[in-house]
Amino acid sequence: MIALRAARVRLGGHDVLHDIAFSAAAGEMVALCGPNGSGKSTLLRALAGLLPEGGAPDPRRVAYLPQGARCAWGMTVAEVAALGRIPHGDNDPAPVERALLACGLDGLRGQRVDRISGGQARRAMLARVLATDAQVLLLDEPTADLDPAAAHAIMALLRRIARQGGCVLVVLHALDLALRYADRVVVLQAGRIVADAPPDAVLAAAAAAFGLPWGVDPSPRLLPPGP
Amino acid sequence: MIRALAAAVLLAVMAPQPGGAARVVSLNLCADDYLLLLAPGQAVAVSVLAADPALSVVAAAARRVAAVRADAEAVLALHPDLVLAGPYGAQTTLALLERRGMRVERLGLPQDFPAIAAETRRVAALLGEAARGEALLADMRARLDAVTQRRPQRVVFLEARGYVAGPDSLAGAVLRAAGFRPAGPAGQPGLETLAAHPPDLLVTATAPDYPAMATDLLRHPALAGIPRREVAPALLVCGGPWTAQAVTVLAR
Amino acid sequence: MTRWLSLAVAVLFVASLLTGAAGVGVPDPLILWQIRLPRAALALLVGGGLGLSGAVLQGALRNPLADPGLLGIGGCAALGAVVAFYWGLSAVFAPALPLAGLAGAALGCAFLLAFAGRAASGPSLILAGVALSALAAALLALALTLAPNPFALAEVTFWLMGGLEDRTLTHLLLAAGPIVLGCGVLLALGRGLDGLALGEEVAASLGVPVRRTLRLAAAGVALAVGAGAAVAGGIGFVGLVVPHLLRPAMGERPSALLAPSLLGGAALLLAADLLARTAPLLLPLQQEPRLGVLTALLGAPFLVRIARRVAPGGAG
Numbered sequence: 001m002i003a004l005r006a007a008r009v010r011l012g013g014h015d016v017l018h019d020i021a022f023s024a025a026a027g028e029m030v031a032l033c034g035p036n037g038s039g040k041s042t043l044l045r046a047l048a049g050l051l052p053e054g055g056a057p058d059p060r061r062v063a064y065l066p067q068g069a070r071c072a073w074g075m076t077v078a079e080v081a082a083l084g085r086i087p088h089g090d091n092d093p094a095p096v097e098r099a100l101l102a103c104g105l106d107g108l109r110g111q112r113v114d115r116i117s118g119g120q121a122r123r124a125m126l127a128r129v130l131a132t133d134a135q136v137l138l139l140d141e142p143t144a145d146l147d148p149a150a151a152h153a154i155m156a157l158l159r160r161i162a163r164q165g166g167c168v169l170v171v172l173h174a175l176d177l178a179l180r181y182a183d184r185v186v187v188l189q190a191g192r193i194v195a196d197a198p199p200d201a202v203l204a205a206a207a208a209a210f211g212l213p214w215g216v217d218p219s220p221r222l223l224p225p226g227p
Numbered sequence: 228m229i230r231a232l233a234a235a236v237l238l239a240v241m242a243p244q245p246g247g248a249a250r251v252v253s254l255n256l257c258a259d260d261y262l263l264l265l266a267p268g269q270a271v272a273v274s275v276l277a278a279d280p281a282l283s284v285v286a287a288a289a290r291r292v293a294a295v296r297a298d299a300e301a302v303l304a305l306h307p308d309l310v311l312a313g314p315y316g317a318q319t320t321l322a323l324l325e326r327r328g329m330r331v332e333r334l335g336l337p338q339d340f341p342a343i344a345a346e347t348r349r350v351a352a353l354l355g356e357a358a359r360g361e362a363l364l365a366d367m368r369a370r371l372d373a374v375t376q377r378r379p380q381r382v383v384f385l386e387a388r389g390y391v392a393g394p395d396s397l398a399g400a401v402l403r404a405a406g407f408r409p410a411g412p413a414g415q416p417g418l419e420t421l422a423a424h425p426p427d428l429l430v431t432a433t434a435p436d437y438p439a440m441a442t443d444l445l446r447h448p449a450l451a452g453i454p455r456r457e458v459a460p461a462l463l464v465c466g467g468p469w470t471a472q473a474v475t476v477l478a479r
Numbered sequence: 480m481t482r483w484l485s486l487a488v489a490v491l492f493v494a495s496l497l498t499g500a501a502g503v504g505v506p507d508p509l510i511l512w513q514i515r516l517p518r519a520a521l522a523l524l525v526g527g528g529l530g531l532s533g534a535v536l537q538g539a540l541r542n543p544l545a546d547p548g549l550l551g552i553g554g555c556a557a558l559g560a561v562v563a564f565y566w567g568l569s570a571v572f573a574p575a576l577p578l579a580g581l582a583g584a585a586l587g588c589a590f591l592l593a594f595a596g597r598a599a600s601g602p603s604l605i606l607a608g609v610a611l612s613a614l615a616a617a618l619l620a621l622a623l624t625l626a627p628n629p630f631a632l633a634e635v636t637f638w639l640m641g642g643l644e645d646r647t648l649t650h651l652l653l654a655a656g657p658i659v660l661g662c663g664v665l666l667a668l669g670r671g672l673d674g675l676a677l678g679e680e681v682a683a684s685l686g687v688p689v690r691r692t693l694r695l696a697a698a699g700v701a702l703a704v705g706a707g708a709a710v711a712g713g714i715g716f717v718g719l720v721v722p723h724l725l726r727p728a729m730g731e732r733p734s735a736l737l738a739p740s741l742l743g744g745a746a747l748l749l750a751a752d753l754l755a756r757t758a759p760l761l762l763p764l765q766q767e768p769r770l771g772v773l774t775a776l777l778g779a780p781f782l783v784r785i786a787r788r789v790a791p792g793g794a795g
Binding site for chain 1: 541670673674675676677678680681683684685686687726730731732733
């Protein structure tokens with residue numbers, strides 16, 4: 001559904017991604033994890049076609065939500081969601097409605113995005129992504145700054161979308177969300193993929209890759225390394 | 228007319244001067260006009276505008292005299308005996324010169340012919356050229372007397388930016404002397420008023436060669452239908468004996 | 480709302496044709512065609528161009544303080560026009576006047592566009608605009624001290640305060656083409672500006688051609704503001720005030736503000752011009768108040784009010 005082959009991305013004078021070979025299929029929810037500066041966001045942007053070298057994918061097929069996206073104006077929630085129809089060039093209200101309902105924004109549709117809570121505004125941004133009816137969703141930290149209940153609600157929603165046939169890629173810091181909701185977890189470090197496995201297997205792979213001196217508990221819980 | 232005057236001035240400048248002539252610096256256009264007409268031999272430097280034929284009646288002569296800006300240092304370097312200036316402008320320069328003991332005389336702005344006569348006599352006395360002053364005034368009187376009576380037309384003198392010169396201004400005096408009835412009031416009546424109540428005659432100063440926003444209005448199509456006469460702007464920028472030439476032109 | 484604005488523009492336009500120093504009512508055809516029509520039509524066009532340019536600049540730069548005057552574009556246009564006038568270019572070739580204004584505005588837009596990538600949405604863009612304004616004003620004063628006309632600097636100060644009095648049909652014909660073309664370009668940018676509301680990256684991911692949209696915005700603003708300033712002098716704040724007045728009614732989607740800002744700007748300048756024209760008839764004034772002064776009296780308090788609400792480092 002979406003693929004990136006042998007990519008090498010250079011930003012600001014040094015390599016951010018090395019020899020990436022990555023692909024994801026419909027129906028998959030993939031979590032991208034890794035330490036700061038590992039290239040997660042860059043990989044997502046490369047997939048979204050935002051890097052100068054890469055070609056841009058069809059905007060009706062691929063929808064992207066960057067980290068900390070904000071609306072510059074006090075548009076209403078419904079207006080923000082409707083922006084997702086821009087790639088299609090129509091004002092079709094049906095997908096916008098579906099998106100608003102899916103994100104639980106029915107009661108807030110007339111509210112200005114600059115007057116609602118951070119979590120609600122983030123959901124409005126998500127509604128915009130959903131309103132495009134894209135087959136591939138690329139989301140960078142969609143749950144940052146959200147309380148746990150809201151974070152889990154959004155992850156559950158994304159998993160539902162994947163189950164319905166979409167391909168969802170999420171960059172996450174919160175490893176527990178990744179392990180709980182994703183079908184596949186991809187771990188990056190210093191611009192390389194060091195692990196790519198289902199949640200229960202990825203910890204062992206990551207531990208091996210990082211050479212970390214800890215054992216792997218069968219239940220997906222991360223144990224801190226010894227002192 | 229101006230050429231005759233200019234020729235007179237040129238001759239005066241080139242003729243040897245009697246002893247005891249003062250060194251005079253003029254910092255103002257109107258003072259330049261008086262200086263170069265009355266005592267060109269005493270002129271050490273004149274203002275920068277004096278050489279502009281659109282503004283100055285002594286442009287040709289001014290080119291033979293050094294030009295100076297209103298700068299105290301530059302003026303002092305010329306070692307003048309007398310500095311002539313206008314009533315406004317160059318205040319700080321003049322104050323500095325006066326503090327250094329320099330003799331500074333400020334000229335007035337005569338707005339009618341009696342005032343012009345008085346000012347001419349005053350400046351002529353200052354420069355020690357009373358006879359030349361009287362000669363200029365005699366020419367002026369002759370021109371004014373030569374105007375034949377006629378039925379007074381309603382005339383508007385339109386200045387830059389659409390200002391109508393009031394009856395009490397210099398332009399008003401010229402119109403009256405030429406036998407016209409100056410239409411007031413002074414101020415900016417606006418294009419519409421002029422087009423709605425057009426005068427019998429529109430008098431303007433000839434537009435300068437260089438582009439000037441101020442005179443653009445005079446070319447507006449709405450004024451095209453009104454009869455128009457022009458006078459040389461230099462005759463009215465400063466009031467002096469030469470202003471009577473404008474009367475001669477208009478009274479023709 | 481758009482209907483009401485159109486009606487307001489029509490009413491003000493007709494009122495402008497019927498009002499003047501020669502009296503209220505249908506005047507002499509000479510006055511109507513040669514004096515009142517150019518003035519009213521120019522107020523409509525210049526005001527419309529300024530209002531629309533303000534809405535587009537705010538949308539493209541994601542900055543509620545964006546305005547062609549504040550950002551220095553008007554100053555650059557005035558510089559071009561003044562140079563063309565005083566060096567006789569427009570006397571030889573009349574279209575040189577709006578073309579020079581256009582060129583000046585285009586250079587200003589190019590500078591801002593280069594700057595916009597880094598810090599478009601913050602106060603630093605406004606600071607760049609202030610710097611550009613100051614530079615344009617300084618270059619203008621310098622150029623005029625070198626002009627053939629020794630009184631150029633004095634007389635242009637008046638012109639810089641903005642005004643439409645005594646404009647001819649020629650002025651109208653020279654300015655109308657570029658302004659209409661510029662407005663046409665700007666009105667087509669609604670979709671792109673909506674996308675830009677979420678940032679350049681999201682806009683690009685939505686398929687909005689970001690670079691092209693910004694360049695078209697710059698070109699449209701240069702056309703509309705450049706030609707307008709060449710004929711009317713410095714009139715500011717219309718592009719700032721009109722979109723802000725309309726946001727409560729039209730919503731904050733950039734595309735929803737474009738056509739209403741055009742109409743609102745036209746109505747505002749028509750009203751200001753009407754006021755300038757009637758003020759000397761009602762009050763003991765020596766001359767008409769300058770248009771730029773009237774819009775500044777309205778706009779400067781607005782600017783203070785808006786600036787207070789803008790959060791530091793970001794759009795409001």
